[in-house]
Structures are given as C-alpha cells and as structure tokens.
Amino acid sequence: MDTEVTPRRQVDLAIGGMTCTSCATRVEKKLNRLDGVDATVNLATERAHVLVAGGVSDADLITTVEATGYTATFPSPDASSGDDEKTDQERALKPRLILAGILTVPVAAISMIPALQFEGWGWVALVLALPVVTWAAWPFHRATGINARHGAATMDTLVSMGVAAATAWSVGVLLTGTGEPYLEIATVVTTFLLTGRLLEARARRSSGAALRSLLDLGARDVNLLKNGREIRVKAEELSVGDLFVVRPGERIGTDGVVTEGDSDVDESMLTGEPLPIHVKPDSTVTGACVNGTGRIVVRATRVGADTTLSRITRIVQEAQSGKARAQRLADRVSSVFVPAVIVLSLLSLVLWVLITGDWQSAGIAAVSVLIIACPCALGLAIPTALLVGTGRGAQMGILIRGPQTLEDAQHVDVIVLDKTGTLTQGRMSLADVTVADGFQHDEVLRLAAAVEHAGEHPLGRAVVAAVPGELPAVTEFGSTQGLGVEGTVDGRRVRVGRPSWLLTSKIEDESAPGRPAAGTVPEQSGSITDDRRQAIAALPDDLTGAVTAAEGRTAVVVWIDGTPAAVLTIADTIKPGAREAITQLRALGLTPMLATGDNASTARAVASSVGIAPDDVFAELMPEEKVAVVERLQASGHRVAMVGDGVNDAAALATARLGLALGTGTDAAMEAGDITLVRGEMETVPQAIRLSRATSRIVRQNLLWAFGYNVAALPLAAFGLLNPMIAGLAMALSSVAVVTNSLRLRRFRA
Template sequence: MSSSDVRRPAAAGTPVAPGLPVVLDAVSPVGSVDLDITGMTCASCSSRIERKLNKLPGVVASVNLATERAHVEVPLGTSVADLVATVEKTGYGASVVEPETDPADEGRSDAAERRLRIRALLAVVLGVPVIVTSMVPGLQVPGWQWVALVLTAVVVLGAGWGFHRSAAVNLRHGAATMDTLISLGTLAALGWSVYALTGPAGALGWTHDFSLRVERHTGMAEPYLEAAAAITLFLLLGRWLEARARRRSGAALRALLALGAKEARVLRDGREVTVPANRLVVGDQVVVAPGETVPTDGTVVEGRSAVDAATVTGESVPVEVGPGDAVVGGCVNTSGRLVVEATAVGADTQLARLARMVTEAQSGKAQVQRLADRVSGIFVPVVIALAVVVLVGWILAGAGASFALTAAVAVLIIACPCALGLATPTALLVGTGRGAQLGIVIKGPEVLEATRDVDVVLLDKTGTVTEGRMGVVAVHAADGVDEPELVRLAGAVEAGSSHPVAQAVAAYGQARGPLPGVTALREPAGLGVVAEVEGTGAVVVGRADLLASAGLTVDAALAERLAAEQEQGRTAVLVGWGGAARGVVAVADTVKPTSADAIRRLQALGLRPVLLTGDTARTAEAVAAEVGIDQVVADVRPEGKVDAVRRLQAEGHRVAMVGDGVNDAAALAQADLGVAMGTGTDAAIEAADLTLVRGDLRQAADAVRLSRATLRTIRGNLFWAFAYNVAALPLAALGFANPVLAGAAMAFSSLFVVGNSLRLRRFRPLPS
C-alpha cells in the first residue's frame, strides 16, 4: 500500500468504490474489503465460503479461519450487499470490518471463548462420571443408567448444542463437516441409549459388563452413553483450545496502533495547544520535548536532538536530527526540544502503514489441520450411506430389525471423528506445554506446518543477534596515556549528557571506578560534550570537529584508529585535554555471546541464515562476520524487510523470520514462520508464530526441532485415526462390533492419540 491509498466509510448496498470501508489502490481498478465471518467451525466451512465468494464475477477471496475474516478483492462497482448476501446464503454471518480496529472485537472474542469454556467445563463435570461409571461395573449402583442418561442428555444436548446447530445449518445448505459427524454420532448414541433403556437395560438392577470381545450381537439393546458423553467432552475441549488461539489473532495490530502518541502539542498563534494525535493535519507544527514520542511523520523545523528510531526503522544507533531532517511517528526524542512540521498524518504515516502490512500478511491461509476437515466432507456422506446400506442389508438378510439397527448405529459410532478431532489439539497441547517449560511459545497449529520445509532464516540484527543497546567495544589510548585514566575522564564528561552514546561511555567509566566531578558542562548540538573536570581542566569528548574548535590536535595514529573503528561500522568518539587528543573510545551495539552458537545450530538443521537490518552495510557485515553469517541484506526499512521475505518466497524458499521490534512485525507476519524474541516489543511477539521467552537466539533451533516433532506427532495421530476407521468400519458393518464395543473402540482410539501425543513431554533441548 502506498501513502496515496484511500479509506472510505461503508454504506450497505452501495458499490465498493464509493461506499465501502475499502482500500483503493491508486493505479488498479480493483478495491478490497474485509468481512467479519461468524459461524465457522472448521476448515471446510472457510473453504465453502471462499468457493462461493470466488464464484462472483471478478472476485478473489481468501477466508481465514484463524482470524474469522475474509479478505476480498473486488472490481469497482461490486456491492457490499452482494458479498454479505453470498456469505449468508452459504449459512454464515458476515459484516464489514470497520477501517479502524474496533476495541469491541477483543470483547467479542473473549465472550466467545468464555462460552466455549463454560460448555467444556459442563461436559467435563457431567460427562466424566458417565464415562467412568459405564466402564467400571463395580460403580454401577441400581438405577445408575437412568442418572447417566440424564447427565448425558445435558452434555449432548446442552454443552454440545453448537455441534447440532452447525450440522443443521450445513444440512440446509447440502454440506457436511466434522460437526455433522459429531452431531450424528452423539445423537445416535443418545437415541439408541434411550431406546435400549426401554428394554431390559432399563431395569434398576441391570449392570453393564464392559468387554472388548468381538462377537455377534445377541439382539439385546444396550446403552452406550459413555460414547456420546466422551465425544462431546473431547471435542469441546479441542474447540476451546482453538478459540483461545484465535482470540489473540488481532493483538499484533492493536500493539502497533498503541505505539503511536495519543496526544500532540501543536503551536497555534505562538502558543502550545494539546490536541488528540488523530486530529493533526498536514502542516501542523508539533513540539516534541526530550523523552516524548514523535506523534506523526514530519520534518524538523527547529531544534537539534538524537532520535531513537529503533522501534520503527530498526536503526540501532540514535539518529542526529536538525532543521530539514525527516522524523517518523513513533520514534522517541532522546534529548533536545524539537519542533516538527507534520508531512503525513493518520493512515498515511509509516506506523499506520506497518499496521496495514501486518493485517495484510495475516490474511494468508493456515495450511495445517485441514486434512481431517477435507476428508470429512467426503467421509461423512459415505459413512451415512454405509449405515443405511448396513441397516437395509441386514433386514433383507433376515437378521431382524434390532440386530440391523444395532449394526447400523455401530457403524455411525465407530466412525465418529473423536480421534480425528483430538489428533491435532492434544499434540499441540503437549507440544506447546513442553515448549512453555523450555521458554518457547508456539502460537498455533499453523506454525508446525511452516517449520517442516523452512530452508532460509532471516535474522534481524538489533536485539536479535545483538544486545540492542550501545556499549563500549574498544578503547585506544595515545602513547603515554593511561587507559583507565582516559576512560575515567571520558565517563565523567559523558555522564552529563542524555545521548545514548554518551550514556554508554559513562556506564563503561562508572563500572571501572568512581568518576571525578565536572563543572561548566556544554553540549554543542550533534558534536559532543565539553566540561571542566576536577584536577584536569577542560576535557572534550566528541567528533574531530569539536576537538578542532577547542584547539586540540589529533595525531596520525589516533586518526587512523578512529577511521578503522568507523570502517567497522562503530560509533567512535575522540577524548582530549591539554591541547591534544588523548584517545579513542568506540561504541557499538554488541553481539550477544550466544549468537554465534545459535547460527551454527540453525545451520545444522539445514537452514541458511541471512542477516537483515536497517543499519548500514558496513555495520551489518561486521556483525555477520563475527557470528558466522555469509549473506547480509542491509539498509532496509520495514517495507524492505517484507519485500525481502516475499522475494525469497517467490524464489520457492520457505522463509523463517526472527526479530524483536515493531519494525519487524510485518515481516514476521509475512514469513512462513515468524519467530520473536521475548525481550522485544509486544507487536513483534504478537505478529510472530513462535516466541523465544528468554530472548536467547539458541532457542530458535530448539523451537524448530520441537515444532517439527509436534508436527510429526500430529501426522502420526491423523494416520492412526484414519487407519482405525478403515479397520473398524468393516467389523461394525458385518455385525462384529456391538454398540458397546464401538464406543470402547472409539475411546481406545482417542486414548491412543493422547498417549502418542504425551511422548512429546520427553523432548529435550540441545545442550548448551
């Protein structure tokens, strides 16, 4: 998106171009609109909506189940009412997303998660006693089955009502999803149990002998309430976990929008007037005091200062700005007072564009967890047809209605997708739990698919490979000058400045002993610091120009040292007194001690590391050489980082991005795998798929290994869940699996999936 993009408010029923909250490209005759979709429960739901929208002339739609939104590219003249009506005709709700983030969105997501949590807890509280009692004959007191029936009815019809409602909606539109299987299975189990309890199984002294023996049914109807309760319970727990992940999908955008200043002090008729930042207009002159955030993009018209732009541009060293220099909204003014003339406001600022990029990057499709849903679209009608064939076939064969119905219901129950529904959530739960113990946060199942084929890792420099803060990396004293004395005097002078470079020198000096007192401190803008130091006289710390103006000479050896440090991309200052320069102090963003080891671990996993930074090529290459990275992409802004990710993806690479700043958020969202340092900004953490809580880059390799192990477990779970159905369906159809055995087999398949997932608890990180 360019700064010329236009946003317009919506008016339902009008064409997209004049009325929709749509971003219109300046050169393309195509607009885009985002729709909030309600009622989706699985990937087959999103696929159906996507197919229906894409059948409209000229429409290209992408429906994201995780964010519950559809991003629709439409030709000008397309009506928003047509888009909404198409979604509603498919059986779901739709509404236009407002141009700005709606604070109520989080509240709606919280409410949806709370409802799911309550339903899941209700299923647990009432369902567990049913399951345990049905499987342990010693607990079956007289009348137990009638109590179990009441409890199961509440679980299936109350807690599981959402499954039945979704199945009914899909039925009206001629479609079938996993909810259809769940609804059929649980209602069949409950209905058969009611029928069974009208016979001998309803007697007060009747007990249920749990057995895994495969034998022909004797004709006696037996309830299998545990199957209905277990299916509902496990699937609700899975849905709750998914809802928790979806609730956080919009947090990256909210974090980005929260970064900007909320108020600005504007000069009006020579007076400072405080106004909301969103009321600024181009041409306003804004006063920014030391420590304040620049409220909008603009140009400095008065004052000099060092501006910390690391959170927005990625530059690790604060930038000296003065009249005529551009500044970006969201940057922090570290020292002198500035007056900035606004050149871009609102949606046209760089910060707002970053927010839009994160939104666009997150509109992509999640690739995992779709296999079971795609298969269920075919599997469900096949199972229903098979159950009907079994029922009719056994009746025609003279087996009797009771036996035929028993076999048909067993087919439905034994084919119930409990194991399919648990395959992903349980492995994800155990994998993410183990990751949390190791300081690795995995956000959702889509992350796991991304780790499988990743072959390139883009590494942000500042705060990821390096510490993200300035520190003294080298001290060069002139011949005959005591280095501790040089550091002590330089630290004393710099302690009086708020500039980040000065603070680094001061901290270095303080760490090596008490600093002498100073008086008459002066700080010529952008040049350095001058002060009278007790026992020494005037001491100058700063650029060569400042020393020259103070009458201090710089010999050839020190000049060569200064040039060498600057050649390595470091910030170097001269220190002088008594008529001459006495030494050079070099400051830089220091490399983390674990970074080189982390790079080796990533390479051992078959990943090619690339250093990506907004710093100069000289600085980046020095850092890359120190940690063992061969390829560098430097001098890139946030848009450039996103472009770098897209370029590699276009070349066929699967790209991981590791970063920590707001400037990395869009690239993290665009990458196939986004990895955020836990010590970084909230925007980066929320935009990423993985978060390394301790901020140790070595965890990136462990995160990839854990994600791949979890993905392998999920795929293994899905395989055995499908294999179970393939093996069990013929047994049920031939009458060898009575409903009780069908329920037990279903429970066993679920236990197998859970047990397989629990193996992830033994995952161990690489030794340090």
C-alpha cells in the first residue's frame, strides 16, 4: 500500500535581532515546535530556512518568531538584499560605538587621574557616562530583556548587569557623598564590547557574499528563439525545452544541449581549466559558462533550482550553515559562567546582610562580584588577538575571516589543493619550442604569433604573449574551428594548429603561384621528413590539440610554405614556490592532496612535479564531486583544509573545515573561503596556517587568563576582600594583560 507523502514547501525568513548562537537556537526550537515544520536557523546569514507541511501559514511563522523576541520578514528576491540588511546592522552599531568612544575617554581620564579631578567632577562624569550606559549599551540591555523573558542568560546579560550595577552604584555614591563612583568601568566595558560586536556584524555580512557572488555569475537575459525570431527575455523565464541563442562572449542562460552551431565554451567555472571546450550539436553546456567564438543554439534541459549553478549555490549555503552552528568558546562557557556569577552576587548580598546586617558592605560585595566578573577581558580576548593577527596577516597578504577560522586552522591535518590557478599559473603559456632544421627560432615564433594574433583561441594567445614587440600584418587569414589558423605573413604561407589537422591535410608548396584560398584543402606536393613525421604522429590527438600524456601539455605545429617548421608546446606551468610550499605543509603535519577537474594524466604529472603522492590525486571532478572528496575525508576522521581559486572550488571551500581562497581567483571562491591569500602565491598557504595557529594560541592564552582571573578574583570579591575600586582596577589590568599578549603577534615572521 502506497503511503501518501504530504507535500512540503520551503519558506525563507530574514531574522533580525539575534546576537549569539543561543538566539539562533531559541528561534529554531520555537519554529520546530509547530506541527509539520522543519526549520534551520543560520546565525551567520541571519536566515531561517523552513520546510512547511500541513496548515501552517507564513503569518504563523512570522508570529512565532516575533513571540520569541525577534523580527521576521521575507527577504527580497534580490541577491544583494541580504548584504543591505547586514549593512543596516553595522550602521546601527557604528554611531553607538563612535559616541561611546568619544565620551569614554574624558570619563576614564577624570575618574582615574587624580590631577584632573575638580569640584563636582563626579557629576560631570555621570552626565558624560549616561548616554554611553543607556543608548550606546542598548543592544546589550535589549538582548538581556529578551533572554530574561525566556529564562536564559548570555554574556549580554552579564554585560548589561555589570554596566547597570556600576552605574547604579556610582549614582548612589554621588547622592550620598560616600565612597567612589565607578563610571569609567561602565563606559569602558560598553566601548570595548561594542567594538567586538561591530566586528562580528561585519563578519556575518561577509558570510553571505559567497552566495551573492555565485548568483551574480548567472546570465540575466537570454535570446529566446520563438517562431524563428529572437526575443530578449529574463533568464528565469526559460522553461525546459525552450530554444535560445548564445552569441560569442555571452553567458549561457541555463543548462542545455546544443542543437545548432559550434563554438569553444569557457567552462573554467566548473572545471577550473583555462582551455575552452569545443561544443557542437548534441554537446551539453552549462548555464553561466561563457560562449567563445561561435554562435550556438541551445535547448534548455534544466532551469531554475535544478541548474548546476543553483546546485553549487545550495552546497555552499548548506556548508556555511553547518559552520555557523559551531559554538564559540565564550558562548559555551557563558551558559554556566553567567548564571553562576549572578547567583554568587545575590548570595554575597544575602549572606552579608544575614551575617553582619551591614547593607552597605553587602552592597559593596555584590557590586564587586558583578564588576570583577564583567567580561571586559573576556570580550577583548578574541577581538584584540584577531585584530592584531589579522592586521599582521594583511601585511603579509593573508586575510583571516574570523575566530572560528583560527580554531579550524589549529586542527587541520589534510590539505586538498586545486590544480589550475592554485598549483599552476591558471593560464596557458609557451613552455617549449622545437624548431626543425633550416628554420630560425625567433622567425618561426614571429610568423606563428602574427597568424594567431588574428584568431581568438587561448592557445594562440599564449603564442602571441611569448613574442614581444609589434607583429607583422596578416592577409588571406582563415580559421578552422577547433583545428587551427592560417594566413599569409611577409609573403609566406603560415599554418598553426593541431598536428592531426596539418599531418592529414594535403599540403602543397604554398610558395608557388595559384595557391588555393584560405580554409581549403590543397593538394600535396611537398614532402615531410621521416623524423618530423614520426615526431608529429607520435603526439596523441584531441579536439583542441595534442596533449602529451606524460606531461599534460598541448602541442601545436607550425607549417611554413608547406613544410613543418616547429612544434610549440603550450602548458599551464607550475607556480614558482609550489613545490617548496608542499614541503612546508608536510613539515606542519599536513598531508597534501590534489583535486582537479582536469584529466588524470595531467593531474598526476602536476602532482609529481610538486611532490604530491599519486595515491593522493583526485582527477576529472565536477564541483559537487570535489565536495564529495572533502566530505569523504572528513567522514573518515580527517580535518580538511581546502585551497582553491575558482567558482568550481567554492562549494568545497565552504564544506572543508578550513577554506583558503587565492585572492587572484573569483569572488565566489574568496567569499566562500575562511582565509583569502591576496597575492595568490603558494608560499602564503603554509604562512597562513602558521599565522592562524599562532593567533589561535594567543586567543587561548587570553581566554585562559580572562577566565582564570575571574575564578581567582570572584571569591575575593564575594568575601569583601575587594572593594569596587580595586575590582575595577583588577579588571582594567586583566584587559591590559590581554591586549599586551595580543600585541606579540605583531612580531610574527613568515
């Protein structure tokens, strides 16, 4: 008996007001209590992805979120809307931080430097401090209120209570004229923690940029072919089976099959390889890839969410959601630490009153506990180390995304590297020239480059780039799609192309009168020496040239006046320093592996040249297969880092525990990665691992000091051995210790 499956629809909600992982967890639990709802809340992107079955309406979802204390709206279909919302959050925090910074300086100065104090200075400090402890600190107070309604306590709770306690105590002191005010504590804590909150908001905004970069790759409009006429329509209006025209240089509107025409299509978005793929009728093409030299007609086979680009986008989104659920150390500890501090403060108050009956001493003890526990050093532990570490990294061309990145870099043991653009230059260049007897090296190159300059093939551009200076003019130019080019230069007939094209053609003595028109097949009258025929014939054949299995290189042959003059070897060459970088990664305890969309022979050749074992090579991979490799390694217990530069690497970069993206690559890769290597040099990969580990060590030391300081000082404060002034001084000293320790990263050397 078949079981009827209730259809489910997906709803995306933009959630506002979340400040920590406990907020996201609370919203997720509340939504999942609704019948037929399966919700996942992503703090990093501030999105809730909800699968709904049954009678739950969109209004029910929004009401549920709002009942939890947060806001919910339907995000705009515009890919950039998420970025705008994140920017609004930063704009809301920035003026609060600016105001707090401006007013905190004079408050701290007159409160802590006796020489600056004057008659009534405490009231002046109170007037300056009130905007800081109220309006500037409002995000912490608001979060505390929301948490209190749901019986929860976070670091926001402790910040709010500490600021409020220091302010209330100071007001009481000023009114009674006894004791010392501690307004500088309230203002300094607010300013420091607003700084950390702004940095966190910026990190969240960047986490969604990978998805926007991927979506931006898709074609906006397509030429729909209807009744023999071309109609310009939006790409999302295409349906399966529609025919559309793609002209040279345009992006393909969606996944499909070529029905007419032939061309070279740049599929580097998927494969990472710089060499285009020749397509003809019945060839499959992928949406967002760039059409090369010819006009093609494509029949749509997948549209909308079913396309390859959409699948890659979903993989990146899912991978980022998984990372966003990782708990930060401060949040994990706060679940125990914050309630414990509150209970200890109340116990101090009650016990002092019961034992001594002295309300003033009881109040001092209770306030001292809150002040000494106020997480100033804890709040600085991560931001200061991150600021110094990332600043030093920026000087070295290494951009670190955030605290989670540092933790991930500390533990990776396998590093998977893309080939093209990562280990290799990512572009075809002239690697070798073999010139036949009777020809001059420079002259052959000059003639070949002149003919290739009139064409558009990447192999030809590699030849042109190898010849400096101005090239001679070409006449009688002809091009045979996917095979080669020909033309007359300085009165000499020059052909450059695939060995098979030139070897099997009937080639005459083209210096003679009556030469056939360009693009035709002449009759053979000249001869080919046996050694040259043997050398050319030994090269294997494919549509774009002869790829030598041993080295993964492409060979083209130059014929001048009907005679083979040279074999040009073109290759994507290894980056300088790549082999040394692999050696350094091994020294750091990482196992390097290679994952590429290129063919197996080329992949093994590149791996061998840089020192990667043959068993650690994965070739001919599509983007989702790269993800599968990373997931398989992680499922087997490895902690995987991924290095890449292309759109085809974005999903794997997001899936890996640590993603390192080369700054010379695509925006999608850089935004999906946790670390961006600006210069794109392989030497910076081991440097990034070292810097991340060094910064992570500093963070752990800072956190150890911050918590250790609280553990040691809290009992003293509870027993009345620390008055609020000493507590405030101790808190300030702990902050100085954290900052000083963080500054040691400025001395990090590559």
